[in-house]
Amino acid sequence: MSATPPSPSPAAASPTAATPSPAASSLDRKAEAWSALFSEPMSELVQRYTASIGFDHRLWRADIEGSLAHAEMLAAQGIVSAQDLADIRRGLGQITADIEAGRFEWKLELEDVHLNIEARLTQLVGDAGKRLHTGRSRNDQVATDVRLWLRGEIDQLRGLLAALQRALVDQAERHAEVILPGFTHLQVAQPVSFGHHLLAYVEMFARDDERLADVRKRVNRLPLGAAALAGTSYPLDRERVARTLGMEGVCQNSLDAVSDRDFAIEFSAAASLVMVHVSRLSEELILWMSQNFAFVDLPDRFCTGSSIMPQKKNPDVPELARGKTGRVVGHLVGLLTLMKGQPLAYNKDNQEDKEPLFDTVDTVRDTLRIFAELVAGLVVKPEAMERAARRGYATATDLADYLVKKGLPFRDAHETVAHAVKLAIAEGRDLAELPLERLQQMHPAIGEDVFGVLSLRGSLDARRVVGGTAPEQVRAQVARHRGRLG
């Protein structure tokens, strides 16, 4: 299949010898004019401007699937004959084979994927091809195609999201006991388990998956039968077509069915959140890989060097993912803007839904694939993480909690510890390095047992609340995710 359609060629419009002569239908003459009503053809520029075949040929499989379901229903309802259906099936079978083999000739003058396939079908099977469009319009056809295509893509993306989550869960289990500083305001706050940190992203991606599953329900409804905008006078069995296509139901208002693209917009919103989550992870990987943190290393296959600075190893993949998040969010805004001014029902504006949608799917798909591998290959440096956690008085809260347990009101304990930290800073030591007598000067209730509390491990182990960072909690969460992800 050629990605870019050839420039208009008059030969493209000529019917084959096998075609009965009336099959030289308005479709074949579209290059010159739509119908007897038109007195002049489009200029080449207008043709290029209005055509979507350059990108919407990607919908071909959905287009054929939708046409087959429509034709089967037309035959079952006695609207077309069994012979017509057989011809349509044969013709669409041949077209499928030709497209798969890269033999199909996409023609710019036939504007879009729908007209290209229909024109070729008529060339191949004659009048039966011309009957396929009975009770149908490109308006309900394109809405159906996009939904069918998107449904398949959502299923694929969900599989990739699960793979990324599994990679994170594996790393989390391996590093449940590894301690790094947890930050707020990017200032050292409290020690946390690296496994716990990674599982935060698993939660985000799990919610992304829930959102995609929910969007899928609304994507998976059938517009066909809405025809151009008002429904059709043919006795169509829309429920049957929906069943054939595995859709959950039919759109209940024909005007809405052909015009709204909210399903594409909410998919883009869900996809944007996936990217925002990947982007946050990317930002952390970039920071962690910097010499100033040196918490992790990325395998060389995800990095590039510098053409001028021989020592450089740059985290290009996370940087690009962070950058590509901008374009996916941009597509969301583009689609929202595309929709906002449109009166009912279908408007050609909607042809502009495809490129942002396709690019969103491509970008998210590649990003998720790469990140599953990247996370699996992440090299963790526990000593550097722990060293960082020792700087910055990460266990100050633990000392305050200790004093509360000795009977001090929390606010007083907070104040006492602030003095202790001030002293430690002045002496250039960690809290745990202050002698017991100095600590007791801060408060007489402090005893020998304080050193257990001031250790990173003690701080971690104490946070055993559900959702807390204690390694035993982290392992419990790992088990829960494993059960969920299968």
Ligand code: ARG
């Ligand atoms: N290529 C068109 C699209 O993507 C198909 C629908 C055209 N309908 C029409 N009335 N011009 O929206």
